[in-house]
Structure formats: C-alpha cells, structure tokens
Amino acid sequence: MTSSEFVEANTKYSATFEKQPIRAKNPLIITCMDPRVQPYDQLGVKIGEGGIVRNAGGSAQEAINSIVVAQHFFGTTEIAVFHHTDCGMTKFTTEWLRDTVKKANPGRDDVARTVDGMDFHHITNVEESVHADVKFLVENPLVKKGSKITGWVYNVDTGKINQVADVLV
Amino acid sequence: MTSSEFVEANTKYSATFEKQPIRAKNPLIITCMDPRVQPYDQLGVKIGEGGIVRNAGGSAQEAINSIVVAQHFFGTTEIAVFHHTDCGMTKFTTEWLRDTVKKANPGRDDVARTVDGMDFHHITNVEESVHADVKFLVENPLVKKGSKITGWVYNVDTGKINQVADVLV
Numbered sequence: 001m002t003s004s005e006f007v008e009a010n011t012k013y014s015a016t017f018e019k020q021p022i023r024a025k026n027p028l029i030i031t032c033m034d035p036r037v038q039p040y041d042q043l044g045v046k047i048g049e050g051g052i053v054r055n056a057g058g059s060a061q062e063a064i065n066s067i068v069v070a071q072h073f074f075g076t077t078e079i080a081v082f083h084h085t086d087c088g089m090t091k092f093t094t095e096w097l098r099d100t101v102k103k104a105n106p107g108r109d110d111v112a113r114t115v116d117g118m119d120f121h122h123i124t125n126v127e128e129s130v131h132a133d134v135k136f137l138v139e140n141p142l143v144k145k146g147s148k149i150t151g152w153v154y155n156v157d158t159g160k161i162n163q164v165a166d167v168l169v
Numbered sequence: 170m171t172s173s174e175f176v177e178a179n180t181k182y183s184a185t186f187e188k189q190p191i192r193a194k195n196p197l198i199i200t201c202m203d204p205r206v207q208p209y210d211q212l213g214v215k216i217g218e219g220g221i222v223r224n225a226g227g228s229a230q231e232a233i234n235s236i237v238v239a240q241h242f243f244g245t246t247e248i249a250v251f252h253h254t255d256c257g258m259t260k261f262t263t264e265w266l267r268d269t270v271k272k273a274n275p276g277r278d279d280v281a282r283t284v285d286g287m288d289f290h291h292i293t294n295v296e297e298s299v300h301a302d303v304k305f306l307v308e309n310p311l312v313k314k315g316s317k318i319t320g321w322v323y324n325v326d327t328g329k330i331n332q333v334a335d336v337l338v
Binding site for chain 1: 170171172174175176177178179181182183186188189190191192193194195196197202203204205207209210211212213214215216217218219220221222223224225231232233234235237238239241242243247249257258260261266269270273274277279280283284287288289290310311313317319321325326327328329330332
C-alpha cells in the first residue's frame with residue numbers, strides 16, 4: 001500500500017462523515033504497530049472510545065510519555081497492555097538492531113552513539129514481556145494511584161485474546 | 170468502556186477469524202492516540218497492510234525507536250505522519266504537564282527529576298508540527314536514504330485529510 005491511496009479512501013469516508021465526540025477516556029490501549037493487530041474489530045473498540053498507543057512490540061516503557069498525557073491531562077484511569085504472538089520484536093535483539101543501524105551508516109560515529117543509547121525493548125517471551133510491562137506500570141510513580149492495569153496476549157493465529165494480568169495500582 | 174468488555178467482543182471476532190498474513194510493509198503511519206482517530210476507515214488501511222504507530226499527538230520524535238525497527242528490521246520505506254485538528258496536545262504545554270505531575274506527587278524529588286527530563290512534544294500549530302516532524306525525519310540519519318516521508322492533517326470536524334508534505338529522503 002502507498003499513502004497516495006489514502007486520498008481516494010478518505011474522500012469516500014468523509015462524504016458520509018458524522019463528527020464523533022470523545023465518548024470514553026478509558027481504557028488506554030497499548031499495543032503493537034504490527035499490521036495484523038487491529039484493536040477496533042479485535043476488541044470491540046468504537047471510534048470515540050478509549051485511546052490507542054502503538055509502537056514496536058506494544059511497549060509500555062516506550063509509551064510512558066503518552067500514558068502520562070492520558071492520565072494527567074485526559075483523566076484516563078485504566079491501561080490495557082497488549083503484546084501479540086509472532087511479534088517481530090521476538091525475532092531480533094536490541095544489540096542486533098544497533099549493529100544493523102551502524103553497518104548501514106559506516107563511519108558515522110554520531111549515529112553509533114545515538115543508537116547505542118536507544119533501547120528497543122526486544123521481547124524474549126511474549127507473556128513474560130506483558131508481565132514485565134504491567135510491573136513497570138504498577139511500580140512507576142508517574143502512573144496514578146487508583147489505576148487499573150490489565151495485561152493481554154493477542155494470538156495472530158487464532159484471533160483470540162488471553163488476559164494474563166489484572167492489577168489495581 | 171472498560172477492558173472487561175474486550176472478551177465478549179473478541180469471542181465474536183475470533184469465532185469467524187481468518188488468519189491474516191502481513192501483506193504490505195508500507196506505509197508506516199504515525200498518528201495520535203486520540204479516540205476520534207481511526208486510521209482503517211479514515212485512510213482505507215486494511216488488516217495486514219502497513220504498520221501503525223500511535224502516541225500523544227502523533228509525534229515522529231517519540232516514534233523514532235519504532236521507525237528504526239520498521240525500517241531496519243521490516244524494510245519499511247514510506248512513513249506517513251498524521252497530526253489532527255483539536256488535538257489535546259495543543260491544549261497544554263510540556264511545562265504545564267510537568268507541574269501537574271509534580272503537584273500530584275508532592276515531596277517526590279525523584280518524580281520531579283524524571284518528569285523534568287521528559288519532553289511531551291506539545292503542539293502549538295498542527296500544520297507546523299507536521300512540518301517539524303517531517304523535517305525531523307528528513308534530517309535524521311537513522312531514517313534510511315530513499316525513504317518517502319509524507320505529512321498530513323486529519324480534520325476531526327470533517328473527517329477529511331489534507332496532505333501538507335511529501336519529501337524523498
């Protein structure tokens with residue numbers, strides 16, 4: 001797909017558009033950028049409900065800035081962390097990715113220094129990584145007391161979700 | 170909405186689930202976590218096509234780790250940056266949010282130090298912020314040469330997208 005196709009699709013979409021209010025500020029869903037992950041159909045989320053943060057892997061650590069915005073500006077009190085099976089982040093390590101970027105930029109000491117300072121939060125075991133992210137949120141003083149944190153695994157082979165954590169901060 | 174509603178919706182979804190391959194690694198869409206933003210219907214993106222990174226505002230700077238993963242592991246060569254009208258990130262400043270977090274954690278010098286080190290990338294003007302993010306990507310050596318970077322504004326009142334940048338790196 002190319003972004004030039006957005007315009008034709010959006011012209012059709014906007015022709016019958018009805019303005020949507022923000023109806024629900026919960027939950028904030030943290031999930032992966034993977035094309036097979038589509039929270040609306042898979043979780044029953046509708047436009048106007050909840051917020052969705054996505055990054056490589058669905059890392060809560062990488063999402064912390066957005067979580068702070070959601071909680072301290074919008075008033076979000078529930079955070080749902082989703083990782084998924086067959087995730088790309090299980091297929092390499094941070095060290096491998098750093099080396100790959102360095103090899104793509106030979107002689108660039110500035111790039112090497114930058115990428116050595118980046119943590120890509122690669123995943124060894126998807127269920128364990130959800131638990132680690134839930135623990136990160138539960139122990140993080142930036143997360144408001146009274147928040148509900150849930151952890152889930154989405155299975156890309158079956159379309160099913162499996163809840164693995166449910167904690168009140 | 171609460172995450173406990175996910176299970177019922179997902180049970181229906183997975184009952185007729187057909188496994189989806191990753192059909193297209195482009196484009197990588199960077200957009201906001203806002204509940205009114207829904208890239209699938211609004212842009213014609215289908216499950217399996219492209220990747221979607223979302224955070225507060227749709228910040229390309231905050232998305233840089235995921236962009237590096239997408240480009241250097243998955244081979245993504247097109248990045249589409251979307252910001253949107255009426256964005257929450259236009260309604261406060263990084264300094265206001267830092268103060269709010271500090272007030273919620275009185276006497277916690279560790280929290281104050283952490284939040285003072287966080288840049289929330291608040292937005293003054295949405296179209297200008299798209300241009301700034303496109304410039305950030307174009308000038309960033311972590312972004313692969315040969316990449317196509319496009320910049321867009323999504324209007325939450327009309328449902329329409331407006332392209333404001335199209336640059337080859």
